[in-house]
Amino acid sequence: MSPTARRPSAFSTDDPRVRIAPELVEEEELRLDAETGAPPPAIVTAPPRRRGIRWGALLWSAVTGLVMLALGVAVTNFVEDLFARSPWLGGVGLVLAVLAGLAVVALLVREVYGLMRLATIEGFRERAQETLASDDREAAQGLAKDLLALAKPMPRLARGRARLEGHLSDIIDGGDLVRLTERELMAPLDAEARRLVSAAASRVSVVTAVSPRAAVDMLFVLINTVTLIRRLAVLYGGRPGTLGVLKLLRQTVSHLAVTGGMAVTDSLVQQVIGHGVAARLSAKLGEGVLNGLLTARLGLLAIEQTRPLPFAALPRPSLNDIAGGLMRQVGRTEGRKAE
């Protein structure tokens, strides 16, 4: 042993130096006191910086700046015009301009907050992956506490939260704690997410099957997908604004493109449903089913983008879970149409 090693020693419990309360509990109380519902700023992970000048971003920033300037000048000129015409008209114009400016600022703040929140959730997912690999107890404790804070406003998680809080002072290893957190906090949300995706998919397939024009389908599919992504993000604790939803949509679609639009497990369903059933029914119906399946797959990918934890302990929802309900739904519609 090195000479710096600490010697074993024993103390009476009356000794004033002995603090029996485990430090874990103290820490937890502190954190809960300071907790105000918003995620602690320290956990917002910065996106990885790219080297060099990002010309695209520069272009957009410059153009946006120009447009804003033009807008500002236009509004200023307009208000000045109004003042020149009559003072009270100018006053009203000024008030309206200020109100509009305030609203823009508020919207911007909300968008930025939404984006930060999404980044936070993405950070949770990365931390969970790391902790599952490293089995680090401290990191898992921190993650579980942050997720508890995130889940605080979700009433359906009250029971899971209480149970998880009870287990925080137990000695549980990092990986196990992450899985436990996932089981306690994510299970009810996963069920709801599955329902949302399923409902959206069947809506899309029904509308596609009965709609008269392709343009209508496309518009509906777009709106439906955006709503679905937004709802999923809200369900899992994000509060995305328009920019947030766009970001998620972009991530999801690019993910869809990367996976070739088709996972291995999906291909079977696709084969059976696409060729077998759909071909036998009307072409329009087959199209509806395919659109529905596409929505379902988008929804499943969106779940992975919005969920604060990776699927480690709970089963990943599969297309089969959702396609079954979809087929029944479309079958029923077809029956009704036939009548």
Add this chain to the structure above:
Amino acid sequence: MFSNLIEQTRLAALALADFGGGLFNPTVRLGITGLSRAGKTVFITALVHGLVRGGRFPVFEAMSGGRIAGAQLAPQPDDAVPRFDYENHLKALIEDRQWPQSTRQISELRVVIDYQSQNGAMRQLTLDIVDYPGEWLLDLPLLNRSYEQWSAESLAQSREGLRARLAADWHAHLKTLDPSAPADETQAIEAARLFTAYLQACRDERTAMSLLPPGRFLMPGDMAGSPALTFAPLDLPEGAEPPHGSLWAMMRRRYDAYRDHVVRPFFREHFARLDRQIVLVDALSAFNAGPEAVQDLQAALVSILDCFNIGRSSLFSALFQPRTDRILFAATKADHLHHQGHDRLEAILTRMTERAIDKAGFAGAAVDVIALAAVRATREASVRGEGGDLPAIVGLAAKGEVVGGRTLDGETEIAVFPGDLPEDPSRVFDPEGNSFRGLAHGSAQDTDFRFVRFRPPALERTDDGVPALPHIRLDRALQFLIGDRLR
């Protein structure tokens, strides 16, 4: 060769019977072993109690997810094996707040778990818990060793290091023996007695040696005094054959009897039929004693693991050769140190079992290493000191423990800082034996580690009976051992 064939046939027949039964009534045979004082009895008691009464097992998914409807004790399958005395052990633990008496022989307990599978079907899993002393495992290598080989090995071992001092009496007697002289029963008894005394001295707390075959000499059970246990190694000339009627011939006959009537049946009826295995290791006692004890423990673990018939069970192997497909090494009494030290304890145990783990991993068995306390007797605390806070544990020290120069009466609560385990596990295994100081080296004041024994925790009784026992990672052990069978 021929006896080997018969043995294989018997094994296959037993396996076939097990497999047939397993089709209709899924059964897991869980082997629980560890060298004596490793905490087997406490582990089984806590495990059964947790299953039957519903413990606080967040990591054990089937239970925390609410899929286990209930678990009951059931009559065990093997009528010739003693039953694990669960009720009395639990009473000792909860009412008397004493650790239960250690078991001296093999015992069995059957627990039937009613559960709902993840896809919704109601199912039943039968868990057969087989408890046997780890010393018996050390006998398994004897199966393919002759008396002469064993004799030479034991003698060589007893002349090394610390053991030479303990074996002095026996060595003195050994010098007076002539292997070729006519057999004399009193000489044989005396030799066996002195040999046993030497083995027992090695087990003392101050030395805590582990590698001590034959195991029944330390745990004779109902065989005490029988000729099969009355033999000892002799100083034999190499390559010679024993003269007819000599002491050598008698010792050899008895050694063969021990092998055929004690070791082989154990292997056939119990060991070869295990599906899952947990090996409990009391590494902390070895740290108390000193580097020799740690080295010795490692050697014992390696020789235990060589016996495991490890490999993933397939249909073929289930029919003809049952294999253990999951092995868990657990460093017990993890509540004797602060949880910050658990990772280091696990690292040290991993290092001890590295060879075995490589081998098992190669053969397809899953192996895990954890630090575990089946019943947690302490709470954690921190003590403010000059060089920062010391992570300490608080509990009711066992009666007779000497801490800081005073002997405790078993009613005083103390806070203990047991010493820091080294960050680099290889530092414990210094071949020179100078890596740290233990009890075997001198006074109790001067050791690098001092792991104090504690009494079982006080439990508040609720109206509906006994509350769950506190534990550390028992749920993780359960999840690893049977979690996959409760899917």
